[in-house]
Amino acid sequence: MKRMLIIGPPGSGKGTQAERLSASLGVAPISTGYIFRANVRDRTPLGVAAAAYLDNGDLVPDEITNAMVRSRLGEDDAREGFLLDGYPRTVAQVEELDDILAGHGQELDLVLQLSAGDEELVRRLLGRAKDAGRSDDTEKVIRHRLALYHGQTEAVLTRYAERGQLVRVDGFGAVDTVSERVLRATTLTSGRR
Ligand SMILES: Nc1ncnc2c1ncn2[C@@H]1O[C@H](COP(=O)(O)OP(=O)(O)O)[C@@H](O)[C@H]1O
Ligand SMILES: [Mg+2]
Numbered sequence: 001m002k003r004m005l006i007i008g009p010p011g012s013g014k015g016t017q018a019e020r021l022s023a024s025l026g027v028a029p030i031s032t033g034y035i036f037r038a039n040v041r042d043r044t045p046l047g048v049a050a051a052a053y054l055d056n057g058d059l060v061p062d063e064i065t066n067a068m069v070r071s072r073l074g075e076d077d078a079r080e081g082f083l084l085d086g087y088p089r090t091v092a093q094v095e096e097l098d099d100i101l102a103g104h105g106q107e108l109d110l111v112l113q114l115s116a117g118d119e120e121l122v123r124r125l126l127g128r129a130k131d132a133g134r135s136d137d138t139e140k141v142i143r144h145r146l147a148l149y150h151g152q153t154e155a156v157l158t159r160y161a162e163r164g165q166l167v168r169v170d171g172f173g174a175v176d177t178v179s180e181r182v183l184r185a186t187t188l189t190s191g192r193r
Contacts, residue, residue, distance in 0.1 A: 001025055001109050001186050002081035003101070005088075007157060008114030009149045010142065011121035011128075012171045017114060017182050018085040024183065027081035030072055032065060034086075037134075057141035059089060059148060066096040073100055089153045094160075110189055111160040112182065114171040118146055 006021070008014045015031060022029035036054055039047030046068065053060045069087050072078060088094045101107060116124075122142055129137030136145065160166040167185045171178055 002027060003106060003109050005084045005108065005111045006114060007111060007153065008171060009116065009121055010145045011125040012114040012116045013175065013178060014085050014114055016175055017178060018083050020179050021182055021186065022083040025081070025083065025186070027083050028077040030078065030082050030084050032069065032086035035068065035072070036060060055135050057136050057145040057148070059152070062090060062092050062096070066093060070100050079104065088156050091155050091159065094156055108165055110167060110186060111165045112185060113157055113166055113168045115168060116171040120172065121146060
C-alpha cells in the first residue's frame with residue numbers, strides 16, 4: 001500500500017486516522033485542510049486566497065486546490081508513497097488527480113471511506129470547537145460543510161467504487177478501535193493488486 005486516499009465527512013476522524021496510518025505504512029501524510037490552515041496562519045499568498053473559503057466552510061476553488069496538490073505530489077517524499085486526506089472532494093478533482101498520477105506513471109492502491117452519522121459528526125465537531133477553536137467549527141458552518149460533503153464528495157466515492165478501489169470502514173467508536181479497522185482494511189486488500 002503506497003498510494004492511498006482517505007475520504008469521509010468532517011468529524012469522521014480522517015485526520016487522526018490518516019496520521020496513524022501514514023506512520024505505520026511509512027508514506028507521506030498529505031492533508032489539504034492542514035496545508036490550507038498553515039498557509040492562512042502564515043499569511044502566505046495561498047493562505048490569503050483561501051482564508052474566506054475556509055472560514056465559511058466552502059470549498060476552495062479547484063484551480064487553487066489542484067495546483068497546490070499537484071505541486072505537493074511532485075515532491076520527492078510523495079513520489080515514494082502518500083496518504084491523501086481531504087482530496088479529491090469534487091469530481092473535477094478526481095480527474096485532476098488521475099492526470100497527476102498518470103503523469104508520474106502511478107496508480108492508486110486503495111481508497112478508504114470513513115463513515116459516521118451526521119448527528120454524531122456534529123456532536124464531535126462542536127466538542128472539538130471547544131478544545132481546539134477552529135474558526136470553521138460553528139454549528140452553522142459545520143452543517144454547511146456536511147451539506148457540501150453529501151452534495152459533492154459522495155459523487156467522488158461513487159467514482160472510486162465503480163473502479164473497485166473503495167473500501168468502507170465504520171468510523172463509529174473509540175479511536176484505537178477505528179485504527180484497528182483501518183489497518184485491517186488496508187492489509188486485507190493489499191493482495192488485490
Ligand atoms: N480538496 C479540497 N478542495 C477544496 N477545499 C478544500 C479541500 N481540502 C480542504 N479544503 C478547505 O479546507 C477546509 C478544511 O478542510 P479539512 O481539514 O479537510 O476539513 P475536515 O477534515 O473537517 O473535513 C475545507 O472546509 C475547505 O475550505
Ligand atoms: Mg480534517
